[in-house]
Amino acid sequence: MNLLEVKNLKKYFSTQKAVDDISFTIEKGSIFGLLGPNGAGKTTLIRMITGIFYPDEGDIFLDGHRFDPVNDVVKIGYMPEERGLYKKMKIGEQAVYLAQLKGLSKSEAIEKVKEWFIKFEMQSWWNKKIEDLSKGMSQKLQFVITVLHEPKLIILDEPFSGLDPVNANLIKDEIYGLAQRGSTIIFSTHRMEQVEEICDHIILVNLGKKILDGTVQKIKQDFKENKFSIQLTEVPATTHNPAFQVIDQKANKLVVKINEGYKSNDVLHFFLQQQTTIEAFNEILPSLNEIFIREVEGSKALTRAFQPV
Amino acid sequence: MGKIGLIIKREYLTRVRNRTFILTTILTPLLFVILITGSVYLQLKGREDMQIAVVDNNGFFKTNLKGSDNVHFDFPDGVDTTNYLDKGYTAILVIPKFEGTQKTDYVIRSRKSIGFGTEETIKEKINAAIEDNMLQQAGVNRSELDSIHTKSQFATLTPVQEHGNKAQESNQGLAYGIGYASGILIYITMIIYGMMVLRGVMEEKTNRIAEVVVSSVKPFQLMMGKIIGIGAVGLTQFLMWVVLITVLLTTAQTFIPHDTLQQIQTLQQNGGTMPGGNMVQASESAQRIYNIKHSLGTANWPLIIGCFIFYFIGGYLFYASLFAAVGSVIEDIQTSQSMTLPITMPIIFSFLIMSVVVYSPDTPLAIWTSIIPFTSPTVMMARIAYGVPGTVAYWQLIVSMLLLVGGFLFTTWLAGKIYRTGILLYGKKVTWKEMIKWAFR
Numbered sequence: 140m141n142l143l144e145v146k147n148l149k150k151y152f153s154t155q156k157a158v159d160d161i162s163f164t165i166e167k168g169s170i171f172g173l174l175g176p177n178g179a180g181k182t183t184l185i186r187m188i189t190g191i192f193y194p195d196e197g198d199i200f201l202d203g204h205r206f207d208p209v210n211d212v213v214k215i216g217y218m219p220e221e222r223g224l225y226k227k228m229k230i231g232e233q234a235v236y237l238a239q240l241k242g243l244s245k246s247e248a249i250e251k252v253k254e255w256f257i258k259f260e261m262q263s264w265w266n267k268k269i270e271d272l273s274k275g276m277s278q279k280l281q282f283v284i285t286v287l288h289e290p291k292l293i294i295l296d297e298p299f300s301g302l303d304p305v306n307a308n309l310i311k312d313e314i315y316g317l318a319q320r321g322s323t324i325i326f327s328t329h330r331m332e333q334v335e336e337i338c339d340h341i342i343l344v345n346l347g348k349k350i351l352d353g354t355v356q357k358i359k360q361d362f363k364e365n366k367f368s369i370q371l372t373e374v375p376a377t378t379h380n381p382a383f384q385v386i387d388q389k390a391n392k393l394v395v396k397i398n399e400g401y402k403s404n405d406v407l408h409f410f411l412q413q414q415t416t417i418e419a420f421n422e423i424l425p426s427l428n429e430i431f432i433r434e435v436e437g438s439k440a441l442t443r444a445f446q447p448v
Numbered sequence: 449m450g451k452i453g454l455i456i457k458r459e460y461l462t463r464v465r466n467r468t469f470i471l472t473t474i475l476t477p478l479l480f481v482i483l484i485t486g487s488v489y490l491q492l493k494g495r496e497d498m499q500i501a502v503v504d505n506n507g508f509f510k511t512n513l514k515g516s517d518n519v520h521f522d523f524p525d526g527v528d529t530t531n532y533l534d535k536g537y538t539a540i541l542v543i544p545k546f547e548g549t550q551k552t553d554y555v556i557r558s559r560k561s562i563g564f565g566t567e568e569t570i571k572e573k574i575n576a577a578i579e580d581n582m583l584q585q586a587g588v589n590r591s592e593l594d595s596i597h598t599k600s601q602f603a604t605l606t607p608v609q610e611h612g613n614k615a616q617e618s619n620q621g622l623a624y625g626i627g628y629a630s631g632i633l634i635y636i637t638m639i640i641y642g643m644m645v646l647r648g649v650m651e652e653k654t655n656r657i658a659e660v661v662v663s664s665v666k667p668f669q670l671m672m673g674k675i676i677g678i679g680a681v682g683l684t685q686f687l688m689w690v691v692l693i694t695v696l697l698t699t700a701q702t703f704i705p706h707d708t709l710q711q712i713q714t715l716q717q718n719g720g721t722m723p724g725g726n727m728v729q730a731s732e733s734a735q736r737i738y739n740i741k742h743s744l745g746t747a748n749w750p751l752i753i754g755c756f757i758f759y760f761i762g763g764y765l766f767y768a769s770l771f772a773a774v775g776s777v778i779e780d781i782q783t784s785q786s787m788t789l790p791i792t793m794p795i796i797f798s799f800l801i802m803s804v805v806v807y808s809p810d811t812p813l814a815i816w817t818s819i820i821p822f823t824s825p826t827v828m829m830a831r832i833a834y835g836v837p838g839t840v841a842y843w844q845l846i847v848s849m850l851l852l853v854g855g856f857l858f859t860t861w862l863a864g865k866i867y868r869t870g871i872l873l874y875g876k877k878v879t880w881k882e883m884i885k886w887a888f889r
Contacts, residue, residue: 189663191872
């Protein structure tokens with residue numbers, strides 16, 4: 140079942156088409172990666188999903204119903220890229236206040252905040268102010284505030300920036316936990332290694348348009364270049380063969396690209412004939428990083444470009 | 449209400465709990481009362497009693513130089529600048545021999561410095577003595593002149609203002625005072641609390657909390673919550689001041705001597721005169737306090753306070769939303785200067801008009817500016833003290849109030865549209881032209 144369905148969403152500003160006809164669906168309980176260079180339209184897209192902006196055109200369905208920005212806010216938890224909290228307000232009070240704004244009653248809010256503070260070992264922070272916290276600490280707090288009302292849809296924009304590995308892992312585990320308990324997570328980032336590690340499904344947007352959509356595995360398969368890595372005990376005198384080309388060699392390790400019309404077995408067959416022992420053989424799939432750079436660089440739009448509407 | 453109520457509560461509580469707020473709320477009326485009681489006290493008690501020995505080299509001062517109730521002149525023999533203190537005088541005045549009509553330098557010596565008021569009195573008395581002497585030389589008798597003076601004082605002016613069929617004593621001075629004070633107060637609160645709204649909005653924007661909050665509530669709710677919350681802070685502060693000043697002035701009254709207080713009461717019961725002819729004379733201080741109390745009583749306080757609260761809230765709401773709109777497009781206080789100018793200008797302008805209107809509350813300028821919502825909060829308050837419906841006709845008051853309500857609904861609507869766009873926009877310098885475009889698209 141799909142938790143979120145976005146259909147032909149458009150948002151034009153006076154100087155650019157921020158979101159230009161984007162559609163996608165997110166399955167319930169999945170971790171969804173929303174990727175794109177700076178200025179691709181990610182934030183605008185997220186703001187429409189969170190009800191901050193109204194789309195110019197298109198529809199959003201949340202949990203089987205048309206999205207209602209007023210009543211559905213309690214189902215959504217949003218952690219913006221630029222974090223913000225009231226500097227002079229006490230942390231406990233602030234968390235309770237923001238939970239109440241989401242629609243929780245005061246007693247519910249207090250109970251939930253206490254629960255999460257214990258979980259993240261933040262009990263001693265209650266009467267402190269934000270200005271007393273380090274960047275990493277306030278990041279943790281922001282995460283707690285985002286998820287404590289147990290939203291069905293959690294949107295995290297660069298959740299790990301500024302966190303040390305220990306706290307990053309803490310939050311990563313929590314994201315997995317939330318997904319297992321049925322929350323759906325949209326994860327927006329430029330950090331491709333995190334996406335590969337965490338996300339089930341991704342879309343890539345650029346210049347307001349969706350240019351890639353699929354599971355991480357499928358996209359990698361789509362972009363594979365038939366490259367294999369072979370480790371041998373001894374590199375044979377000649378590696379010339381119509382089935383493949385050697386494109387890189389490091390000691391006894393070769394990277395080969397299989398030519399059109401041949402299969403990996405043809406490569407193995409060749410080396411077996413060469414009387415050499417094959418120690419390892421595996422396919423090299425492109426990393427998301429490479430795919431990202433290739434797709435985005437092609438459009439020559441790494442930064443926000445202004446275009447007539 | 450719900451969420452907007454939560455926002456109002458937060459805005460209100462964080463400000464009211466603030467240490468600076470508590471201090472200014474308590475200290476301002478204290479300062480005010482200290483100033484008032486201090487000046488009254490100095491007026492009543494602060495006169496210096498002076499025994500002045502006069503050394504006269506002309507001979508005519510002895511008959512003509514008359515003292516006042518705290519300055520006494522004496523013409524003893526054998527007193528000079530070396531021994532006047534030993535003989536019980538506080539000062540010695542040396543009058544040199546006159547030569548023609550030239551201006552003469554008098555020298556007064558004393559151990560303590562002489563207050564400005566006393567110095568003026570002494571100067572006046574010397575001048576009067578010289579004048580008397582000259583009159584005598586011209587053959588005019590002083591007492592004759594005085595009796596002509598008293599006989600010729602026929603005209604007395606008692607302003608009585610028509611209120612339907614009930615004539616009421618009107619008090620121009622008091623109306624002026626109330627008008628000016630409430631005009632200034634509204635002017636100051638519009639600027640102070642307006643800037644507080646601006647800073648609050650700007651802080652939310654630069655802290656990036658705005659994006660977190662507007663994913664939970666509508667931007668308009670966030671803006672209104674802030675405006676109402678800060679308005680409530682202003683109202684709280686104002687009411688606290690009224691209560692504190694009343695309490696403090698009442699306690700200050702207990703320092704008035706008992707017999708003076710009794711005399712004031714007798715004066716109040718008998719409409720300003722002492723009973724039994726002039727057998728018992730009320731003391732000067734009792735008379736003075738009675739006069740203050742009596743003239744304060746002639747003002748229509750419920751109307752003035754009611755209107756003050758209305759124009760305070762109306763004026764605040766009218767401008768606060770505009771301040772919020774500007775706050776939503778700026779990211780640092782430096783750039784705010786040029787952006788707030790179009791808002792502060794009409795406020796300052798209305799203050800200038802108010803200071804003219806308070807002298808002449810009936811001119812067309814006064815009437816129109818007290819109706820137009822840009823200027824009405826300050827200007828109307830300056831006129832109301834002169835009387836409704838005497839100076840301000842009922843229709844003027846009603847139209848002014850309706851227009852102000854309509855005005856703040858309009859500015860709030862306008863500001864809401866600017867705010868919605870501005871609060872989430874970063875790194876871009878916004879001009880007034882763009883803001884107007886957002887407002888009307």
